[in-house]
Amino acid sequence: MTAKSLAAVVVAVGVAFRLFGADIDFRPPCVVPAPMEMSYQADVAVRLDDAVVFRVACSDAKAVGWVCDKAKAWWGVAGESRFAAAAEDENAQTALPPGEESYALSAKPGKIEISAASLQGVRYAMYTLRQIAERESSGSVLKGYWLPALEIKDAPLLAFRGIHLCWWPEMPNGFVERQIRLAAYYKFNYVVLESWGVFRSERHPQFAAKDAPLSVAESRRLAALATDLGVVIVPQVNVFGHAASARSCTGKHATLDFHPEMQPLFEPAGGWNWCLSNPDATAVLRDYVDEVHEAFARPPFFHIGCDEADPPSCPRCRASKPYGKLVAAHISSVCDLLKRRGARAMMWHDMLIKKGDGRWKGFYAHGTDELDGLIEGIPKDVVVCDWYYGSDPGGQDKTGGETITAQFPTLDYFAASGFDVVTCPWRSVKGIAAQCAYAREKKLFGVLETVWHHFRGAEFADMAMASSNGAWRGGKTGKCGKWTTPFAVHWRQLGWDMDVKDYSATGYYNSQVTREILDR
Template identity: 25%
Template sequence: MTDLIPSPRTLDVTPGSFEFTPRGTVSGPADLVDPVRVALAVLDLDRDGMARAGAETAPEAPVSVERDRNLGPEAYAVSVTPEAVRIAAGGPAGALYAGQTLRQLLPAAAFRASALPGVRWSIPCGRVEDAPRYAWRGAHLDVSRHFMPKREVLRLVDLLAAHKLNRLHLHLADDQGWRVESRAYPLLHEVGSHRARTTTARSRGETSFDDSPHGGHYSLDDLTEIAAYARARAVTVVPEIDVPGHASAILAAYPRFGADPAERHEVLDRWGISPAILAPLPATIAFLETVFAEVTEALGATPYFHIGGDECVLDAWAASPVIDGHRRALGLATPGDLHAWFLRRLADTLAAQGSRAVVWDEAFVSGMLREDTIVMPWRGVEVGRRAAAAGHDIVATPVFPLYFDYAEAASAEEPLAIGDAVTIEDVAAFEPAPASWSPEEAGRVLGAQFQLWTERIPDGRALDYRAWPRGCAAAQVAWSGGAGGFHAALPAHLARLDAFGVEYRPPAGPLPWQRGGTGARGHRPGAVPVSRVMRRLEEMTHEADSTRPSLG
């Protein structure tokens, strides 16, 4: 019981063990039984007949779950004796997490897709009482720079749920690709979802390319499937359509929504910031309202919708007589104010659709956002504190230590990364609400989320390598807080990831076939240290023109 990740709030171990019977039954209310069955799928447990009838009280059975209205929706308690397993849960999410705890108490083979013969499915006796520290425990997946097929998204959902992570932030649109079907504006996926080539340059000034086309997109039906699959595992999908900047793919399809409608664009084939930007005009807002509605309708209940707002080059707005006239008609002093107005207008639209807007931290600087807009301060804890002090809820997303596109070590053996280094120790030591913050500021922290930007993550194998086991440490931070017991529990947990088939980065360093080598995937000599990046970002949060591009 001491090898649980994330570690529970309270844990008492008693003598003896309980043995599950594969294809046995679990009893209780159906909405609580089903999540337990999802978590323990390898055992192929069946629902008791009373559960199908919607019984609120669990009957006497070896494995049972009941609702405890004194518990929070994600909280649970598990009692294990040699005769029975009793689960109390505040809601379906709590029942799922109880099941995930039981799964970790089983042999590592419980993380395989099918039961192995000869395994004794026993768990130690004791009691676990648990609830999360933070409500938002997430992972961000950029599917624009490199598209990840639906199977990879569903697999990531399974891994998030296994670690009691409950948000999947899908970055669906950027300069390098638009990744979702639009029936109202079909050129978005017909034109904007693919690029002719992809840069292989490893530093500024290089011009090398892989001349193979790259692309892909999810149908709206795919989104519906992904969202339903995620909900069954207590994971909320947070879509992101990043606007008004990062708009090359949108404008390749529909140039009329750009600052200069006569300018033609292509889906960007290199990394960095593009000056391509949408026009903050009524026609663009109507276009985005329609597309947002398509996405939210496909996803179903969408409590959060990310609209980006970061790294916008506003020169084209200042140069456009039409846009500048629109700014003056609105009584706004600067293009930066127009940027804030545009995002607030979209947030109002989303609120009417039942979604709460989320933005990156550049978007809050003007102070004109809706009060209920959630801010993700990626440039560091200080800008997060400023957003919290301004009355915004925040989700901690700082480059250090939650950008997992940075290498795990400053070593020539590592594959190519954006820079060096974010270690698992760095992640485990992270505090989303530092002790120096006031209680009011700390109370604005909804949680934390690690980011998987995919410029240098071309496929699922590379995704595994970057995400795990650093994602395990992030789960510990967001659920439990602090690294207590994490490092001691990690070896046993890695055996679970092995059984699942996760190609994680071993703590001792990459396996021979995971190394970067001397080719295009090789480690870049003199890679930028993450500490230097953070110093520069901290400086930029205090500069007057915060809407200028922040990273090349």
């Protein structure tokens, strides 16, 4: 062999050696929400295999077991001896960011170290680790999982990080559970779950269809699952407008469409409001709220709706002057019930401020003259959920070219009135970032991202990822390239956890072609 041909062989072997394992270059880790502090070594691999050891520094006795269970389920790492609590002088003194949800994560060859202030922080460290870990293959064989060596310190800037999910009758079984799992994976700590006629009440079965999927037993199962994942389900029952899951925009009424005998409980003009002058209606509502709160394992919050109510149409309700005091008395009675059960009420903001008031121009205000006295009459421990669905109301001054800081006068008003306030964005990524930043700057109670009927598609991916980053980082966004790509991977991972086999439940959309195209 000539020197030239020998050199060619050496080069070829060197290239093959680099391609098949000698040289590695991990891409920048993509985590949702993005950690506050992260450094990594792209050329140093950490394998999640049977040789790796997990050390967990956390005072919660359940922490090691939780890590052990998830490592086995996600990466096939087995053997209890590989999982242990860190000794008091080993990793336990790792400086953590402030807060009960903070964590530190270290990944080195052969060793994963987690330090956390609570089990919740341990969960978040593991969710971060799972999002970063990639498959390692040998040809066509899944060899295992690996990731770059790294150091992370992380903690949320907002305490209440919620996402509002609707359970529509049209949703397939298992879909909402997957959304709840996604909320936990993206480090939301609350899911407000609004049933649109799907909760199968045992005390008041007329409020849902006979085959409604959300039984009391299923509610308890979901609440227990959510608790294990680190998220609290906050159920919602509308106690004013949208009565019994009614929507005037669709004309559907979960109760009156099938039970005309129930008409006395609702206002005669469409039945969109509860008839609050009828003591039977308010008594039934309190009993229903009691049942739903119990079904979801007595969470610390309960959403009572109260948005987009119509003016009174019942002769007795119309004669109540002012009507706002009647509504306030009803809301207060529900709040008192919840307080006795150890929960705080949450409610939408729009009926508390008057439509046409110049102070709220550009924001949502649906209050009327009939509702005078409403805001003064409700308890101050109600958490006001202020929804604003526009883009950033700041921007560029067209005359001077200066940047205008976003202002949210409704948020300021409710906070100044003595209420805890969560800001509630929807759809607009810029709006989400602006509202989360405002919540951090003004030290508001938190953020509640709304989804409504946009629970599929790339838009839902954008909302979920933007609000996760915004709520965790106080308005700052993460950098993961095109957001739909990591979302698809995360949604797929949750499908693996649930053993999803339904094609329509994969990806961003139920189908890749519409019925209209198929029928051509």
